[in-house]
Amino acid sequence: MPQPDMNQIMAQAQQMQQKLQEAQAEIAASTVEGTSGNGLVKVTLAGSGAVQDVTVDPSVVDPEDVETLQDLIIGAFQAANDNLQQLSQEKMGPLTQGLGGLGF
Template sequence: MAGRGGGIGGQQPNIQQLMKQAQRMQQQLEAAQAELASTEVQGSAGGGLVTATLLASGELQALSIDPKVVDPDDVETLQDLIVAAVRDASRAASELTADKMGPLTSGLGGAGLGGLGLPGL
């Protein structure tokens, strides 16, 4: 076998360098998660008659209902609007999470373990 260390193709990953990259990646993930935990997103339904505010982490923070949509004889419509507003906010939270976390986690599985250069993964 040619090269030092007997690694694949004569190259052996530098463990210290890999550890530094992994630590940097962990710090970036933690920072993104902390930002998401405090970022609010909104969803709405009925042309804004019902608005739901969620943290990007998914926790419901507020629900706003325009009095015009409150009809004691038609509670089902109000229920549907609430569900739709929460779903809309949840979709926005998922998109924000994907935007923030995607670049950081895109390579974690499969080839290269996030660019860490580990052979055979």
């Protein structure tokens, strides 16, 4: 079995690293939303995962039922987080799968 060309492997690794950095920058510049209660609560996350905005429809604000509002906020945050993970997988997945071809 012939030995792999180390220069070629290094060049591929550098290209992969550049593509990963570009994908990470694209994710960081993105925003995702998650909603719950048929859109009554919306959470917007930055690509970094930081919460940028929370919007609550006034119709779900009931001082007698704070628990429901709390559940809706948690649901919207979880949906936004799921969307962020999906975005990351879409951008990074093909690149990280390609690392196997470099012998890693």
